Amino acid sequence: MKVQKTVAAAGGALVLSDLYRSYDMQLQANLDYTSGKKKAFSPPPGGSMHEAGRAFDLDLSRIKTPGLAAFWALASAEGISPIIAKPDTGISEAWHFDCRGSHDRIYTYYRAGKGTNFTQAYTAMAASAIVSTGQRVDALGEDPRTGYLQSGLIRLGQEIGSMDGAIGPKSRKALAALGIAPETPLDAQVAAMTQRLQQEFPREYFVSGVPMVETAQPAHLSV
Numbered sequence: 001m002k003v004q005k006t007v008a009a010a011g012g013a014l015v016l017s018d019l020y021r022s023y024d025m026q027l028q029a030n031l032d033y034t035s036g037k038k039k040a041f042s043p044p045p046g047g048s049m050h051e052a053g054r055a056f057d058l059d060l061s062r063i064k065t066p067g068l069a070a071f072w073a074l075a076s077a078e079g080i081s082p083i084i085a086k087p088d089t090g091i092s093e094a095w096h097f098d099c100r101g102s103h104d105r106i107y108t109y110y111r112a113g114k115g116t117n118f119t120q121a122y123t124a125m126a127a128s129a130i131v132s133t134g135q136r137v138d139a140l141g142e143d144p145r146t147g148y149l150q151s152g153l154i155r156l157g158q159e160i161g162s163m164d165g166a167i168g169p170k171s172r173k174a175l176a177a178l179g180i181a182p183e184t185p186l187d188a189q190v191a192a193m194t195q196r197l198q199q200e201f202p203r204e205y206f207v208s209g210v211p212m213v214e215t216a217q218p219a220h221l222s223v
Contacts, residue, residue: 012064018156020053023135037099039090046137052129054099060089068094083122102201103129105155106163117162124146124163128219140165145190149175152193156200 004014021029030040042048049055067073068087075082075097081104083096100107106128110121117139118124127137131147140147140163150163150171160176167175172182180192198205 001078003071003078004082006074007063007065007071010064010066013062015059015062016056017059018050018057018075019047019055021050023051026051043126046130046139047120047123047126049098049126049129051102051126051135052103052133054101054103054129055083056097056099057095058097060095100125100129101204102155102197103132103151106151109154114159115162117164127151128163135166143186145186149189149193152197156196 007014008010023045026042026045029038029048030044032038033040033042045051060068063071065074068089072082072087079099079101081094081098081100083098084091103125103172107121107125109115110118110124115124118127127147128139128151129146130137131140132151134144134148136142136144137147140150143165146167147165149167149179150160150165153160153171153174154163156178158177160170160174161168167182174187175182178193178196179207180189180196184192
């Protein structure tokens, strides 16, 4: 990967940690934060890109590029996004980076006010990424498949109101517009949606040369 090679050429190394958290791991991280056991913010389950395997924490002391700002530029070119607003190593979470991929469209959608059930666009994006790996998000109901369908609809340019896990008239109309029959069994709808997403975002469905279901961290962003 270009970022890794550039950092290595500068005598540094990409040392990553905390790439993936399960529901229970995220719950514990949030409890540790709210109890004061840890200082760094950790949201409740359903709100972290770590739960989708699309986030990592970086050992900033090891990158050895000409400052964090230079690393930001390198990372941005490869689709890797910081979680804070400016490259300042003194700010908490300066070490956290996301591989947003197509889920950035959820972020943009909520920032534009097209969805209203999440107070933060970032949380909506994280929820989208999580259900796309087959894991539940409490705010989207017990079955991640319905949230996944709505996530896919929004990422494919449909406007359905809020991504809430409830397939209502707007979601059904949007599914039909994409050629996905809303009256078919849910698994068939999910399979059809996955096919559409694979066509639209092929780099997110590619591991070791074999097309597959959506990966938590796209192969081309693997560090």
